[in-house]
Amino acid sequence: MNILLPVSLGVSFPDAVSLAIDVAKTHDAKVRILSVVDQGEIRRVEEGARPGAIHLAKHAAEEVEKRLTEEGAALVREAAHRCDLAGVQVQGEIRQGEPEREFIAAAGGSDLLVAGIASHFAPGLEDAPGRFVLSMLREGGIPVLLACSPFRPVGTVVVGCGGGIRTERTVGAMTRLSLWKEECRGILLAVDDSPEKGESRLSTPRQLLADAGYPPWEERVIPGPRHEAFSAFCEAEKADLAVLGGWGEHWWDNLLGTSITGRLLQEGRRNVFLYM
Numbered sequence: 001m002n003i004l005l006p007v008s009l010g011v012s013f014p015d016a017v018s019l020a021i022d023v024a025k026t027h028d029a030k031v032r033i034l035s036v037v038d039q040g041e042i043r044r045v046e047e048g049a050r051p052g053a054i055h056l057a058k059h060a061a062e063e064v065e066k067r068l069t070e071e072g073a074a075l076v077r078e079a080a081h082r083c084d085l086a087g088v089q090v091q092g093e094i095r096q097g098e099p100e101r102e103f104i105a106a107a108g109g110s111d112l113l114v115a116g117i118a119s120h121f122a123p124g125l126e127d128a129p130g131r132f133v134l135s136m137l138r139e140g141g142i143p144v145l146l147a148c149s150p151f152r153p154v155g156t157v158v159v160g161c162g163g164g165i166r167t168e169r170t171v172g173a174m175t176r177l178s179l180w181k182e183e184c185r186g187i188l189l190a191v192d193d194s195p196e197k198g199e200s201r202l203s204t205p206r207q208l209l210a211d212a213g214y215p216p217w218e219e220r221v222i223p224g225p226r227h228e229a230f231s232a233f234c235e236a237e238k239a240d241l242a243v244l245g246g247w248g249e250h251w252w253d254n255l256l257g258t259s260i261t262g263r264l265l266q267e268g269r270r271n272v273f274l275y276m
Contacts, residue, residue: 001029001177004110004142006036006103007075012116017079018151019271020114021086027178030089033079034106035072036099037065069094100135107140111177117148117265117272133274143173143275148268154184158234159217159243160260161190163201166245170275171205174243175212179273186217187237191230193223227263234270241271 005020007013024031076092083090095102107113113136136144157180161167180186188205192198198221209217222229234242244261264272 001027002110003029003031004106004113005031005033006115007072010116010118012118012147015147015151016114016116017082019147021083021088024088031083033076033092035076035094036102037068037096038099039096040098100132104140107142110142112143114145117146137276146272148271154240156185156239157241158187158189158239159205161188161201161205168204170245171208173275175208181214188217188219190221191226195221227260230260231263239270243273
């Protein structure tokens, strides 16, 4: 397995490094750490010069590029050192360009992207929440594992069974990578006021797990408003990670608090595995 770990300026990047190492050790995977020097930021510095100050603007842009390269290299070295200490295969790389585009291009040779929930890639400001993750889900074509809480080993995994194609695709992506197949407690969860309808939502994930050689997982059907009930269940069962079928018709800030995915990301109590 090849894991892509984008270097970000967010406070949760160290947790993403820990999560990537944890998955890599379990699956004998290789971690590719990628830092992108934002050429857009450098161009903005150079183009912001007043008339007659082009030389100064170019010098300022060069200084910005040097600083961003050094900062990215330092983060790559630190993350690579942590991988080395853990015995994980690692490759570090620095590119220049537009961060989102470069990360999406790099995803083509990777099986899983691990990122921090508070990640941002533009110097001096944070990305609009969720835009990068949504772009990776829609255009990168690989599953995304988000470090949404301080790192802890994954002991309990809850799969949200919505009954649609997204659930099938997400569980399929998880089983193709054999993620959390052993040494963890797995729960298939459907939230529905009708026990019969809830039970029907569990059938496809159950079959996908069985076909991939997973041991039988626990199954639960609970009533209630979906985002509230799912969150409360994960809290009660001390879930470390939730597996959810992407999300997708609106941007993150339109969904926070009104969807299961948005609710869990807002709470920041457990990691989240997403695919679309």
